[in-house]
Amino acid sequence: MVQRGKRRRTRKFGHNGVGRNNAQRTKKIVKNIDSVLGPGKKAPNFSLNSTPDQKVSLNDFRGQPVILAFYPADWSPVCTDQLSLYAMVMPEFKKFNAELLAISVDNIWSHLAFVKDRKLNFPVLADFEPKGVVSRRYGAYKEKIGESARALFVIDDKGIIRWTHLSPDGINPGADGILSALENLSKTQVTQKS
C-alpha cells in the first residue's frame, strides 16, 4: 500500500512531463489531434509505466530504431491480434536492431495480464494517467472513443519519425509496413555512411 501512495504522488506532480496545468495543456493538444505526426517530425519523448514500478522512456532507445504501436485496447476477442503477430515477427524486427513499444490507455494491471496471456515479448506501456496524453501528442487519440487510434510510427536512431501509418476502422495493419520502413531506414543509413 505504501508503494501505491508513492505512485499516486509521482503522477500528480509531473508524470510524463505534464505538470499541474495538465487540463490546459491537454486542451491545447486536443486541438491538433486531427493529424497524426508525420515523417520528418521529431518524436515527442515520453516516460510511461511498463510495470507498476518501472518506466520506459523513448529517449532510452536513442541510437536504435524504435517502432511505436498505439492500439485501441487490450483483450480484443480475436484469434490473434496485432500484438500477438508482432510477438511472432519480433526476430525480424530485431534484425534491424529495432525496439517495439506498444501503447494503449489500459492500466498497467490489465497490460500485465494481457502480456502474460498473449506471450508478448516487448514492453506494453500504459498511457493511463493523465489518460491518453502521449497518444494525443502523436495525434493518435480518439476523443469520442477515449482510446488510442491504431497508429504506427517508425522512429530512427536520432529520434526522428520516418514512417507513420494510421489504420482504417477495424483493420489490423499487420507487420509488413513496419518491415518495409525499417528496410528503408537501414538503406538510407548505409547511404549516409558511405
Add this chain to the structure above:
Amino acid sequence: MSGTTTVARKRATGKTLLEPTSKETAGKYEAPRLAVPVTAERDHIEGPMNAALTLVEYGDYQCPYCGAAYPEVKKVQKELNSKLRFVFRNFPLTNIHEHAMNAAETAEAASAQGKFWPMHDFLYEHQATLGDTNVALGYATKLSLDSQKFEREIAQHAYQKRIKDDFMGGVRSGVNGTPTFYVNGVRHDGDAIAKALIEALNQAKK
C-alpha cells in the same frame, strides 16, 4: 483477420465505437497485396491451375477461426467450381497455438506423399484432437502413406523451413492474423464467410 473486422463492425453497428470511424481514417487506403505469387511448383492448389479466380488462405490448423472458415471455403469452392483455384499456405501462430507447427508439419509430410488435401481437410475436421499425434498417424495409415517416412519427416522437422518461409511470405503480404484471405492477389478485409468471399471473387472477375 476476419475476426478482427467482424468484431469491429458488429460493434460499430451497435453504436459502440471501439475503433476510429471511417470518416477519421478514410482516404487513401489500399488493401495489401500478395507478395509471393502462386506457383504450381511450390503451392498447394485445389482447382485448375489456369482458373480465372484465385483464393489464397494463410491459415493455422489450430486456430478456431480457421476451423470456422474451413466449411465456408468448401462452400465457395462448390459454388464457383472450376472457375476457382484455392491455395493454402501455412501461418502457424506458434506463440499462442502449441500444436499449430506440428499440425502444419503433418500436412506437409502428407503432401510429400501426394496427400496434402486429404490431410489438410482431416486436420480441420479434427481440430480438437491436434494434441494427439496418433490420430493423424492413424489417418496417414488409412491413406496408405509410408508411415515410417511420414513419422520420421515430422520428427525431424523436415518441412519447418518451408512452413517458416510461408509465414514470412505472409507477413510481407500483410497477413495480420488467421485466417487471412487474398482474392486474386488482394487482401480480403471482409468477413471470412462464403457469401462475402464469393462476392469479393465475383467482383474480382469483372
